[in-house]
Amino acid sequence: MGAEDELLVAVHDAHSEALYRYVARRTGDAEEARDVVQETLLRAWRNPAVLQRSDEGVRAWLFTTARNLVIDDLRSARRKREYATESPPEHSRADQTRADQTQAVLDSWVVADALLALSPDHRAVVVGAYYGGRSVNELARELEIPPGTVKSRLHYGLRALRLALQEKGVTS
Structure with a gap:
């Protein structure tokens, strides 16, 4: 494992739980929170200069990136038009008549x-x-x-x- 990978593991160990709690509170969805944390850490891995910052600088970058991802998702067209449900909706008689x-x-x-x-x-x-x-x-x-x-x-x-x-x- 390279030095950058070790830094990412250290960043993950130090900040992932707090980052997950933060995102989960903002989204209200545990699965979405995991996805946002994963995407945030992936972006940190793709931007090695972030991992070279001080612990406070890395933490601020992670939380800002996660916040922006949540906001972008809330503004997306997918969010406005798609609704997740446990099961598909039943067709009403009005739908069948139509x-x-x-x-x-x-x-x-x-x-x-x-x-x-x-x-x-x-x-x-x-x-x-x-x-x-x-x-x-x-x-x-x-x-x-x-x-x-x-x-x-x-x-x-x-x-x-x-x-x-x-x-x-x-x-x-």
Whole structure:
């Protein structure tokens, strides 16, 4: 072991416990305090001139460095956006409802886009029957066409809609 390593061991033995207590009080987290002490000693090891100072100078440098590390961590974006927990949060019913609504909105966009691929006559019958909830006879009166034509347009319109959805990647 070199002279610098022996100095670092001596600094560790002399100051690590007090440094740990200081950081633990500032952070309130034992694991984080250990990490900060380790990083502080690593920085001291990388900066050998620090280890050459008097005992009071080394101690002041260690505590100042640890304090700055704690402050930097508190200001970091990680601290502002991440929260440590013992277990992952459970999804609430509101989250599930929101997810279900999102999928429904996306599905409606795909269907609306596929409906645009239909001819206006087929689209009018399909939308009237499925979205308007109207019967064949009601659609026949409304569109002024025979009920058989409504049935035929509905059949071929749904077939064209199925093909348009398959082209968009929706499987039947």
